Amino acid sequence: MDSKKLADLLIKNNIPAYRLKQIQKAIFSEAQDSFLNISSLPIELRNVLEKEIKILPFEIKTVLVSQDNRAIKALLLLEDGNLIETVLISPKPDVWSACISSQAGCALGCLFCATGKGGFKRNLTTDEITSQILFWRQYLKNNKIGGNFSNIVYMGMGEPFLNWENVKKSIQELTDPELFAFRNRGIAVSTAGVADKIGEFMETFPQANLAISLHFADNAKRSQFMKVNKLHDLNKLKEALKNYLAKNNRRIFIEYILMDKVNDAKADALKLAKFLKEINTAKLLHVNLIRYNSIGFGLNPSSPETTQKFKETLKKEGITVTIRKSLGADISGACGQLAGEKTN
Numbered sequence: 001m002d003s004k005k006l007a008d009l010l011i012k013n014n015i016p017a018y019r020l021k022q023i024q025k026a027i028f029s030e031a032q033d034s035f036l037n038i039s040s041l042p043i044e045l046r047n048v049l050e051k052e053i054k055i056l057p058f059e060i061k062t063v064l065v066s067q068d069n070r071a072i073k074a075l076l077l078l079e080d081g082n083l084i085e086t087v088l089i090s091p092k093p094d095v096w097s098a099c100i101s102s103q104a105g106c107a108l109g110c111l112f113c114a115t116g117k118g119g120f121k122r123n124l125t126t127d128e129i130t131s132q133i134l135f136w137r138q139y140l141k142n143n144k145i146g147g148n149f150s151n152i153v154y155m156g157m158g159e160p161f162l163n164w165e166n167v168k169k170s171i172q173e174l175t176d177p178e179l180f181a182f183r184n185r186g187i188a189v190s191t192a193g194v195a196d197k198i199g200e201f202m203e204t205f206p207q208a209n210l211a212i213s214l215h216f217a218d219n220a221k222r223s224q225f226m227k228v229n230k231l232h233d234l235n236k237l238k239e240a241l242k243n244y245l246a247k248n249n250r251r252i253f254i255e256y257i258l259m260d261k262v263n264d265a266k267a268d269a270l271k272l273a274k275f276l277k278e279i280n281t282a283k284l285l286h287v288n289l290i291r292y293n294s295i296g297f298g299l300n301p302s303s304p305e306t307t308q309k310f311k312e313t314l315k316k317e318g319i320t321v322t323i324r325k326s327l328g329a330d331i332s333g334a335c336g337q338l339a340g341e342k343t344n
Contacts, residue, residue: 001027001055001134002127003179009052015045021178027055028179031137056131058084063139074135078104078128082121084157086132088139094147096140100132102167103158108192111225112215112259114295115157123163129170132156133180152182154189155211159228161194161201171205184208190255195232195240202248210244211253212237216263217271225262234275241279254287258302258310269310273317287314287321 007020019041026038033056035041035049061083062075070090075083082104089097106113107120133152140149152174154160160167171187174180188209189201201210216222222229241252256272258264276285289311291301302310307323314321 001053001131002057003173006049006053009049013045013048019045023049024178028134028137029181031134031141033138033142056135057125057127058131060135072139074139076132076135080122084124084128084132086135086156088136088149090147095151096136096145096147096149097151097153098133098136098149099153099155100129101156101158102129102154102160102163102170106158107162108159108226108228110192110227112257112292112297112299117297123166124158126166126169126173129166130173130180133174133182150182151186152188153211154187155213159192159194160189161191161197164197164200168204171208188253190253192226192228193232193237194228195236198240198244202244206248206250209250209253211255212241213255213257214272215255215257217268217275221263238275238279241285245280245284249284251284251286254285255290256287257290257292258307259292260300260302260306262299264302264306264310266309266313269313270317273314273319276319277317281318283320285319287319288324289321290324290326293326 003024006023010017010020022040023035023038026032026040032038035046035053035055038046041049058076058078060074061077064073066072072088074086074088076086077083084101084104086101087099089099091097101124103123104121105118106115109116109119136149139145140147154167167189171189174182174187175184184205184207187205188211189205190211190213191197192213198210201208216225216229217234219229219234222234244252254276256263272287276287279285289307291304291307292299294300311321311323
């Protein structure tokens, strides 16, 4: 919901200032999905708000729930006709995390990513970003789903650092105690390696988490699959991460998608270990290994056996590493996959 538009409407209609906090509490904290249900407001005001203000700046196109009920994916239709995705996952019982989008489409065009295949449409507004969280709060409430919803990851469609101003404002809103009231430490931003924004991110949100979608520790191979590497190569990324850790003693998460016979050999693991140890040797870099979710690009996931061997090689090199279970494969869980299916 656009709080500024709401505040302007209340001023225009000579509504007392205290009503703004009442409305914000009802919408952001209590997850009311209609102004008509806010019983603390006069009925005349409820009718005006319902007519003039949209709580969500999009329509719910599709919601899919995985068979194990641990992943829920929503396809959202923006007012200009573009589609975005957001996912709610439960990494462990009674804990929920949201993966949200920052752009409609993506300009980076990584060869293994469904979002990149569709091209870049536009940046999302601050309201369109934060309203994905508002939607999930409403969904959990309306479907009587309990648990602790405490973590947000900017790892959906788009590159967050290429929409930095709106992403920055959205984090400020999500951590505002008068609005969403999430903890800074419950926020994580994932970048494909836009190195020149990493320092500003750290300065602005020193308690938030940084994740790097790395996937390759070889410049030639990374440039082949991820064109962002042509502008922000591994050397630039290495220096940016060194500077980050010199000023901020917080762990960085390294995301590494394993693709069969592409980046899963022992030599790839050794290159990854070498790259990480050149950045930091104090266990502040944690690798998450993810088996690729095959989406029809001629690429396949590494086998469980190869994934385990890759992990063991990293461990022997002193790298902290986890194999992350991929949730939502049965509901087009890969980033951009569901939107691509709906537009093809």
